[in-house]
Amino acid sequence: MSRIAYVNGRYVPHREAAVHVEDRGYQFADAVYEVVHVHDGRFVDEEPHLDRLERSLREIRIPMPMPRAALQRVLREVVRRNRIAEGIVYFQISRGVARRDHAFPTRPVPPALVVTAKRLKPFPTRIEGWKATAITHPDQRWARCDIKTVGLLPNVLARQAAVERGATEAIMIAPDGTVTEGASTTVWIVDAEGRLRTRDLGGNILPGCTRQVLMGLMREEGIAFLEGPFTEAELRSAREAFITSASSFVKPILAIDGVLVGDGTPGPVTRRLFEIFARHVGGMRNVPRAA
Template sequence: MSRVAYVNGTYRPHSQAVVHIEDRGFQFADGVYEVWSVFDGKLADYAGHMERLGRSLTELRIEIPMTAQALGVVLRETIRRNKVRDGIVYLQITRGTAPRDHAFPKGVAPSVIVTAKSIDLHKGEKNAEKGVAGITHPDIRWGRCDIKTVGLLPNALAKQAAREKGAYEAILFDEMGMVTEGSSTNAWIVDENGKLRTRDTQANILRGITRAAIMKLVKEEGIELDERPFSVEEAKKAKELFVTAASSFVMPIVSLDGEKIGDGKPGPIATRLRSVYVEQAIRDAI
């Protein structure tokens, strides 16, 4: 099936879906994005992603191009035209097209691009059942990782380093050896004392929507949570290590830099949270 993309007001085949060479997303990575999981054609964590989108646009002073209601229509129509039942829908909004100049242009309409694709969720389940490998990698990203921008080159370099070592994810660490997050995920541990920990969002990390949903579930499940940084050394000595994201849900990491985490199998907390999260996300998708 030929895939279809939405670009600035029209739906086009991928082969015809283009933006101008002077679009500031291409020239300066001057734009933001969001990714929703799709279950049975419906959007998971819809409101959370929309709220973060608004915050990212506001932080970059990019004009909101349409109402949330209109944008929802575009997202769902793109899903429908691509016949996606289970998968993801990707939205990118840039400052727009203007002659190349570092300063913000005036009177320019933002560019809006939406794509959707199917994903085999069973493949993710198989990974989660056995766990995946991770590596550590220096965090060289800019100082505003709380904004979900399209400037992802450091993330891509980290992910590529993981792939070249046969790993699923790169766990990033700062100059003090403290874990920040994954290259495309938020990172969590169950430490040696059995306490669930993840870094607080006051630090230079993304305010993950799946992370926020998991935090609510943690409270409902009666699991004690400590929003406190942990080091690479603590991660390697942890009982459990896992990452969360819209496309991977809750993914247990059973080895880090070749060193076994816990007993080398997905732990009970990660396994439980994944099960409960997926069940809730499917139920609440709209």
């Protein structure tokens, strides 16, 4: 069965899907995107992703191409046509097609919407085998990383550096020596004192939806955590480290730059959070809201 994509009002074979050469997403990265995990045919944490999509669009002054309910119908139709039981649905909205000029089009143009979907391996049921390593890498991104823009060249270069060194993820280090996030993930540590920590929100990191949901689940379970900067040195001395994202879920980091984290196995905090999030995905009850 050939894959199906949605492009500006039409469902088309994936191999024929195309946008105009003067689409501003193509020429300027003047676009935002989201990725939602599909598990057992259900959308995981869909509402936080749509909330973040709308926020990103507001920040760069692009209107929604259609009401949220209509967009949800399109997403489900793409998943249905591709017969996705386990996978992801990707959706991207650009400012639209206009004569190439850095400033916004003087005459409003319709936003452009593209939706694709693909299969992934099933959600992991056990943490054994669900593990990763990481490298550290300078954070060379722009100052508004809180907007989920398609302008991901620094992230691409960081991830490629990780791949070339046999690692799964690149953990980015800001010029002041603090950890920001991974190339496409939120970074967490259990520090040398046993405190669970992740970076606080600001323009320099993406407000991860899995991060938000996991925090809500931890509050329900009475698990304490800290939001705030931590240094590269604290990362290297951590007892545990893990990453979160829509496709990483809760994934242990067992080594950084070739040096084991702790004893090189998933630690007790990471194990517990993996189990909590796995139950959430399996049960898909109401999504906890971040405070």
